[in-house]
Amino acid sequence: DISRPRGKHSLAKHLHRHAGIDGAKAALLHEVLERDVFNDAARLAAAIKALPLRLLRPRPLDEAISSAGGVRLEDLDEQLMLRKLPGVFCAGEMLDWEAPTGGYLLSASFASGRLAGAAAANWINTRQR
Template sequence: DAVILALGGGSWSRLGSDGAWAPMLAEKGVDVAPLRPANCGFHADWSAHFQERYAGEPLKSVAACIRETASADIGANAPLRRGEIMLTRDGLEGGLAYALSSDLRQALDQTGEAVLAIDLLPDRDAAWVAGQVMHPRGAKSLSSHLRSRLNLHGAKAGLLRECLGRDDYADPARLAAAIKRLPVRLTGMRPMDEAISTAGGVRPRALDERLMLLALPGVFCAGEMLDWDAPTGGYLLTACFAGGRAAAKGALAWLN
């Protein structure tokens, strides 16, 4: 009389959530968007030295936003998200990357690359950073100068060297600007089976207000089957639980 489908997305195939339902529903006339990775890691072309030295290192207390290209101009007031990023051998992942994954995926689809602008010192304004970078350093090396004046060292300093050309690194003004908006070029997404969740699924227009499929009266859908880009963590779980309750209420209303 009524069926509720809560079959998950496609990112946990080892536990059965493999998205095999998608073509089955599509064959029955249900409008289904292709499943894509969400809340996942991204590829970057790190040098061998950077991979060996910094893979597995976290970038703590940073902020980031999306920029169109590595050369695009981003103002100091561009909106930023704060969080942490984990550097990996193939690129990066972590809460901040997950939060921006939808926009990064869209940029990759449109241009084949995405550029993440990272503020390495979000608690300091650009003027302060520029002043510290340009402070006379005497006989100190530039890396020692950045460590002593800005407390910039470890993975943050390594990423700065990795992503900034030699000429820009040697230019104090350009170096200071990069500390506040370091362009990190991303070339792709990690495989869907490594993602925390997936985008895509049953499109909203394929459902009525009770979460019943218009093409299959009496069949309801809930959870990650629906086409929505959920933030990770408790938000994703809470929304899936709430969607399950809504689908159950819809099924009861249908039966009555």
């Protein structure tokens, strides 16, 4: 698809239209690839499929949006209560899970908070009787 003639369109528009590459993805291509690769459709397509990206080290933890770690899921029951500490419920980023940041992380945090909150209320109500 990339080898199609681009006519008057810029390379950025061509990559967006024919490969769905724009924004940060396009910037990454320009950062990593040599300039002459962009003039050869076959080399560009091969580079996109196997982008040579060398990571040196992670960013500092204080810059993280979220980080791994937390309460292990196997330490919780199906209501998100700690098995070893009855009456203690966990939710959201307290949990050790790998989730993409943004809307998915927020949705999962809200959903687990709702579950844990309802379970905590039920747990309290059943003990007051």
